[in-house]
Amino acid sequence: NAGVTQTPKFRVLKTGQSMTLLCAQDMNHEYMYWYRQDPGMGLRLIHYSVGEGTTAKGEVPDGYNVSRLKKQNFLLGLESAAPSQTSVYFCASRQSTVEGQPQHFGDGTRLSIL
Amino acid sequence: SQQGEEDPQALSIQEGENATMNCSYKTSINNLQWYRQNSGRGLVHLILIRSNEREKHSGRLRVTLDTSKKSSSLLITASRAADTASYFCATSQGAQKLVFGQGTRLTINP
Numbered sequence: 001n002a003g004v005t006q007t008p009k010f011r012v013l014k015t016g017q018s019m020t021l022l023c024a025q026d027m028n029h030e031y032m033y034w035y036r037q038d039p040g041m042g043l044r045l046i047h048y049s050v051g052e053g054t055t056a057k058g059e060v061p062d063g064y065n066v067s068r069l070k071k072q073n074f075l076l077g078l079e080s081a082a083p084s085q086t087s088v089y090f091c092a093s094r095q096s097t098v099e100g101q102p103q104h105f106g107d108g109t110r111l112s113i114l
Numbered sequence: 115s116q117q118g119e120e121d122p123q124a125l126s127i128q129e130g131e132n133a134t135m136n137c138s139y140k141t142s143i144n145n146l147q148w149y150r151q152n153s154g155r156g157l158v159h160l161i162l163i164r165s166n167e168r169e170k171h172s173g174r175l176r177v178t179l180d181t182s183k184k185s186s187s188l189l190i191t192a193s194r195a196a197d198t199a200s201y202f203c204a205t206s207q208g209a210q211k212l213v214f215g216q217g218t219r220l221t222i223n224p
Contacts, residue, residue, distance in 0.1 A: 004156070031210065033211075035214075040216060041216065042202065042214045042215055042216040042217055043157070043202070043214040044214075045211060045212075045213075048210065048211065050210060056210075058211070090156055090157070092156075092157075097210075099144055099145065099206050099208075100144070100145040100147070100162055100164070100206065102147065102159035102162065103157070103159065103212060104159070105156030105157045105158070106156050107154070107155050107156045108154075108155075108156055
């Protein structure tokens with residue numbers, strides 16, 4: 001049971017390049033989330049999804065787009081990467097709509113924008 | 115904006131000692147969760163405490179919640195080197211989202 005898998009684990013981009021981060025979960029969870037983690041800032045929610053075909057904005061959505069075409073996958077896209085998007089990106093999933101259910105995290109994608 | 119704020123930001127203790135971390139939050143909550151993050155890894159859920167609970171235990175973990183002070187504490191007893199990690203509190207923002215604090219970085223010295 002892999003849980004939440006993020007691809008790739010590391011990536012270096014040049015300013016203006018685009019890329020897609022992939023998150024896959026094998027737990028049949030309804031909810032999925034994308035966070036970024038910066039030093040001293042904790043985790044900040046970028047976008048999230050409450051089910052297949054749905055997406056919603058989080059706290060810091062600007063510069064990112066997401067898609068949830070399949071229940072098990074949640075994609076995070078950077079259309080035109082900027083140095084301010086250098087960060088560690090975490091994907092998480094949660095089982096149900098019941099408040100308080102724990103989130104399950106992947107091990108992150110470390111992204112550097114030069 | 116961050117809902118939870120942990121205190122201290124960093125804590126270094128000797129193996130075998132107890133470690134206490136605090137979390138303060140701003141608005142009313144239904145529950146509060148604590149997570150651990152080992153270096154280079156994702157967050158792992160430790161424990162949840164609901165607003166109608168004052169204290170909860172799980173192994174060497176003890177969590178308290180004081181809704182009148184809008185604060186929670188996480189106590190790790192008899193610390194081990196493997197407890198070295200960052201610890202985050204998180205509060206629910208509605209049924210869909212969590213808001214995480216900035217974390218406490220705990221170092222256990224052998």
